[in-house]
Amino acid sequence: MRKQYEEIVYRLIELILKVQVKLHRIILSGDYTWYDLNECIGPLKIIDRTNWNSRRRSNYSKCSYRKFAWGVLTVFTGRRDACLPHCMLELTYTGHRKLAILHNRIPRLQLSSVEYAIDLFCKSPNDVSRIFRLIKKHIHCNHVRETATPQKGLVKSVFRIGKSVRIYERGEDRHKDRHRKSYWDHNHLDRVRIEFTIQRQELKARGLGTLKQLINGPYFHEALMTRFGFKEFTNSRYLPKAYEIYTTTDTSGNYNCFQTELIETRRKGIKIPSQCIKDTEELTSLKDRILRKCRSADKKWARRLIRHQNYFLKLVVNMKQFPKAANKDSFPQYF
Numbered sequence: 001m002r003k004q005y006e007e008i009v010y011r012l013i014e015l016i017l018k019v020q021v022k023l024h025r026i027i028l029s030g031d032y033t034w035y036d037l038n039e040c041i042g043p044l045k046i047i048d049r050t051n052w053n054s055r056r057r058s059n060y061s062k063c064s065y066r067k068f069a070w071g072v073l074t075v076f077t078g079r080r081d082a083c084l085p086h087c088m089l090e091l092t093y094t095g096h097r098k099l100a101i102l103h104n105r106i107p108r109l110q111l112s113s114v115e116y117a118i119d120l121f122c123k124s125p126n127d128v129s130r131i132f133r134l135i136k137k138h139i140h141c142n143h144v145r146e147t148a149t150p151q152k153g154l155v156k157s158v159f160r161i162g163k164s165v166r167i168y169e170r171g172e173d174r175h176k177d178r179h180r181k182s183y184w185d186h187n188h189l190d191r192v193r194i195e196f197t198i199q200r201q202e203l204k205a206r207g208l209g210t211l212k213q214l215i216n217g218p219y220f221h222e223a224l225m226t227r228f229g230f231k232e233f234t235n236s237r238y239l240p241k242a243y244e245i246y247t248t249t250d251t252s253g254n255y256n257c258f259q260t261e262l263i264e265t266r267r268k269g270i271k272i273p274s275q276c277i278k279d280t281e282e283l284t285s286l287k288d289r290i291l292r293k294c295r296s297a298d299k300k301w302a303r304r305l306i307r308h309q310n311y312f313l314k315l316v317v318n319m320k321q322f323p324k325a326a327n328k329d330s331f332p333q334y335f
Contacts, residue, residue, distance in 0.1 A: 005243035009282040012134050015127040016120050019289055021220050021297045023093040024115040024195060028211060029085035030108055034062060034077040037087060040105050041066055044075060059084055070098055088112065096301060097308050099215050109211040111203050116223055118194040118290055125189040128169050132157050132192045137246070137256055138280050139194075140231040141165050145263060149254035161259055164197045165228070196227055217301055221294040230283035231258050236276045239265070 038044050044064035057063070061078035076088040089109065093099075103109065120135075122128045136159045144162040158168040175188035200209070206222065208214050232242035239261070240246055246261040265272060 024117040027112040138230040
């Protein structure tokens with residue numbers, strides 16, 4: 001049984017055509033009012049409260065947005081609590097050059113959270129589903145107390161580990177469903193995404209407290225190196241083997257997941273010795289491939305940063321010498 005399972009896993013890994021590592025969603029905060037931001041980046045369009053989910057940033061009373069050629073910047077202002085920042089900004093990553101231009105326009109932005117994304121590209125939607133089930137079964141993250149597989153939208157395959165890790169099937173943005181913009185039809189799936197959300201406290205500990213520090217380098221390898229692994233049980237008569245089904249269900253009633261089995265077994269008061277948990281050897285090559293891509297992404301980021309240093313310097317000089325020419329009306333053209 002074990003040899004058959006090894007062969008299946010190796011064949012599944014061969015279905016992964018490409019691995020990509022990038023930043024996804026970036027949440028920023030600052031001490032700017034709505035009028036300050038409106039002056040810095042141009043006219044903001046206010047979204048009527050009935051048209052945006054108030055549970056998203058429910059501690060803010062006003063939601064606005066600004067469209068650029070590279071995407072949309074969402075702004076939340078009107079804090080309800082004096083302990084909160086004056087504003088929160090959300091954007092989907094579009095390149096460190098765009099982040100630098102944003103920093104030049106709004107210089108005192110702090111990082112609240114950053115999503116690191118790993119994309120595993122496959123040839124067909126069915127291959128995507130197979131890889132999703134494989135990753136879901138063996139992935140392990142430390143310091144997690146619950147898992148969930150919410151069943152909603154067009155894509156049912158979404159797996160959450162705690163509050164900071166999400167694994168799901170997805171396709172290109174242009175194939176998103178028009179009515180439910182966060183979901184894709186099965187026929188449009190082309191990758192499995194693993195997202196890790198790192199909050200401000202850990203970002204500051206890694207030297208990434210501000211937007212400017214993130215522009216200098218997100219340190220993909222350092223951030224993801226110890227954040228996940230692929231595990232299985234061993235040397236135990238009571239715990240299931242890797243080629244068997246993990247029968248313990250998560251909060252959504254789904255099963256066949258090492259992380260869920262580990263959490264629920266420990267919750268019952270059963271101690272699992274460290275020698276009963278080991279890395280899944282068949283998936284070691286996949287993790288090594290991901291970490292190599294992380295190192296490559298760090299080097300690529302550094303090269304591009306050096307390449308565009310002259311551009312950044314010229315942009316800053318132009319803004320200082322010709323402040324009227326670099327006003328809010330000319331801001332979008334730099335994107």
